[in-house]
Amino acid sequence: MAGHIQDRWYKTESTDVKTTRAKTDRHGTGMRYRARYIGPDGTEKSKSFPDKQKRQADQWLAQIETDMSRGDYIDPDAGKVTFEQYAIKWMATQMTDPATRESVEMRLRLHAIPHLGQRPLASFNPTHVRLWIRALEDAGLSPAYRRGIFAHVSTVFTAAVEDRLIRANPCGARSVKAPRLDPRKVKPWSADRVMAVRAALPDRYRALVEPAAGCGLRQGEVFGLAVDDVDPIGGVLHVVRQVKLLHARPVFAPPKGGKERDVPLPDSVARALTAHSKTHPAAEITLPWKTLNGPLVTARLIFSSPEGLSLNRNRFNHRVWKPALRAAAVPASRDSGTHALRHFYASVLLDAGESIKALSEFLGHHDPGFTLRTYTHLMPASETRTRTAVDRVFGAELQVPDGPGTAPQGS
Numbered sequence: 001m002a003g004h005i006q007d008r009w010y011k012t013e014s015t016d017v018k019t020t021r022a023k024t025d026r027h028g029t030g031m032r033y034r035a036r037y038i039g040p041d042g043t044e045k046s047k048s049f050p051d052k053q054k055r056q057a058d059q060w061l062a063q064i065e066t067d068m069s070r071g072d073y074i075d076p077d078a079g080k081v082t083f084e085q086y087a088i089k090w091m092a093t094q095m096t097d098p099a100t101r102e103s104v105e106m107r108l109r110l111h112a113i114p115h116l117g118q119r120p121l122a123s124f125n126p127t128h129v130r131l132w133i134r135a136l137e138d139a140g141l142s143p144a145y146r147r148g149i150f151a152h153v154s155t156v157f158t159a160a161v162e163d164r165l166i167r168a169n170p171c172g173a174r175s176v177k178a179p180r181l182d183p184r185k186v187k188p189w190s191a192d193r194v195m196a197v198r199a200a201l202p203d204r205y206r207a208l209v210e211p212a213a214g215c216g217l218r219q220g221e222v223f224g225l226a227v228d229d230v231d232p233i234g235g236v237l238h239v240v241r242q243v244k245l246l247h248a249r250p251v252f253a254p255p256k257g258g259k260e261r262d263v264p265l266p267d268s269v270a271r272a273l274t275a276h277s278k279t280h281p282a283a284e285i286t287l288p289w290k291t292l293n294g295p296l297v298t299a300r301l302i303f304s305s306p307e308g309l310s311l312n313r314n315r316f317n318h319r320v321w322k323p324a325l326r327a328a329a330v331p332a333s334r335d336s337g338t339h340a341l342r343h344f345y346a347s348v349l350l351d352a353g354e355s356i357k358a359l360s361e362f363l364g365h366h367d368p369g370f371t372l373r374t375y376t377h378l379m380p381a382s383e384t385r386t387r388t389a390v391d392r393v394f395g396a397e398l399q400v401p402d403g404p405g406t407a408p409q410g411s
Contacts, residue, residue, distance in 0.1 A: 003037025003064070005057050008187045025098040028121060037064055047076065078165040086121060086165065089133020097253060098291045099244045106151045108156075111136060121166050124157075126173035133179060142334070147178035149150055154178075165349060165407070185377050188347035189340050193330060200327035205320055207276035208303050211237065212341035216271040216363045219338040220244055226299040227282045230383050232270040237263045239364065241299065242312045243287070250310045252287045252297050255364055264361050265293045283308045346371075350378045 009027045013020050031048035035057040039045045049057040067073040087108055094101050107403045115132045116124075132153075136146045150381040161169055170176065170318055189197075211225055220242035229238040244253045253262065283304035288294040315381045321338060330336055335343075342363065349359050356379075358370035360370035 003035060003061050005054060005061070007038060007054075008032055008034055009051070029114055032057060037060050037061060038183055040068065040073060045076060071390045074167060075162050076122075078151065078170075080120045081165065082118055083124075083156070084117030088116075090156050090187065095260070098246050098251075099253065104152050107152055111139075111141070111149050112153050121157075121160050124166075124170045124177050126170050126186045127177050129153075129170050129173070133176070139177070147181060171177050174254060180215050185373060186343050186346075187335065190377065191344075194341065194344055195326040197324050197330060200324040202320065204280055204306065205303065205316075207272045209341060210269040210272040213344045214266055214272075214336060215263045216342050216345040217263070217300055217362075218256065219313060219316075220253075221364075222338075223301070223313070223316075224252060224299070225302050227277070227302060228300065230265065230270065230273055230276070230302075232265060232267075235265050235267075235270075237265040237269070239263060241297075242408040243313075245313060247254050249292060250287055250312065251290060251292065251294065252292050252299070257364065257366050259364055259366065261361060263366050274326060280304075285310050285346070286358065346375050347378050350375060351380070353380070 008030070009024060009032045013022050028319045032051040033049040033054050034046050035049065036044060036046045045059060047057075048305040049060075064073070090223075091101065091108070092103055094104070109139065112132075115135055116128070119128065123341050133146070133150065150171065154169060157166070157171055158171040160166050169177075169329040194209065194213050198206055202207070208222050211222050215237050217225070217237075217239060220392075221239050223243040225237075225239075226241070229240060231238065238260070239255050239262070241252050242255055245251075245319050253265070282300040282302055284298060285301050285304060285308070286296050286298040287310060289297045301310060305311060306401055317337070322332070324331060325336055346359060346363065349362070356372050356375075358377070363371060364370045
């Protein structure tokens with residue numbers, strides 16, 4: 001046995017003649033049995049049980065002994081730390097890029113800690129998580145946003161399991177369902193709409209449509225596009241940086257996922273960028289790399305503000321992009337951001353028969369499976385591909401003429 005059971009209602013008194021049990025001052029009040037043992041850290045641990053539950057106390061100690069022998073022991077006091085206390089420590093250990101850490105911290109601070117923060121980790125059960133998920137839904141948050149928050153909270157609990165603070169992640173219970181993504185499919189803009197929005201943009205920003213809709217760059221990657229990244233002779237656009245906001249201040253950073261890539265550069269995009277550079281020369285801009293205290297990096301950015309500063313996504317979206325949408329009579333929706341230009345690019349390539357693997361590389365996705373799930377409904381139907389493939393091999397319908405040397409039909 002890993003410890004022993006103390007009966008706090010009786011004490012043992014020994015004399016030279018015999019040993020007797022006498023009632024203590026606590027007899028009949030409070031918890032009777034106290035199960036005690038020494039933990040792996042050398043400190044005494046205990047748990048109290050009421051009268052008539054000595055068997056339960058023995059079983060509890062036996063389980064402690066089994067857990068210790070298997071290496072599965074968890075200190076009962078470890079789970080007393082609150083979700084907020086542990087989440088703060090967990091966030092301090094994350095090694096992701098600063099912008100991602102800022103986003104995760106914001107989501108936990110605004111949408112998890114107010115609901116879950118004061119509860120000890122060991123006290124959580126699936127019901128608490130289900131109630132919290134429902135609260136997020138009632139708050140009107142989008143399914144994708146709620147799913148992201150849920151993933152962060154689940155990761156915190158998983159880390160607590162691995163740190164041996166709790167036995168199981170309550171987010172992993174079968175009765176807990178992660179928020180489902182919006183089943184709506186991506187609906188790419190038409191070429192007419194793309195050109196209408198382009199025409200409605202101020203001249204200074206009109207050409208940024210080309211690298212977004214013609215090369216699939218993200219908004220931050222367009223903002224970070226430099227003169228040296230454009231290779232019209234080789235027909236390649238090098239995507240090596242983006243402009244991000246960190247605590248509302250701009251920094252240079254690698255593309256999303258830290259994945260640099262080369263994208264085919266169409267002649268039309270190269271011409272548009274060249275024409276833009278003649279009327280709006282590139283601005284030499286210096287920003288810290290990745291963090292606000294990171295090393296300074298200088299790049300000749302193709303797109304900049306009238307003051308010669310890097311573009312700020314918040315100001316650009318509010319002062320430039322949204323007015324252009326209104327001028328082009330494009331309804332405001334969650335699908336009307338500059339990301340719509342990337343969807344247009346994907347639809348054009350798929351319609352032309354480009355493979356999902358190539359499209360995934362051009363878009364900078366981490367997994368072709370994600371690209372397939374996002375755009376599979378835009379791919380030509382299998383029946384159409386089959387007919388086209390066969391016609392390409394055999395050409396026009398084969399016809400066998402009647403004449404000498406050919407047996408008459410029906411003979």
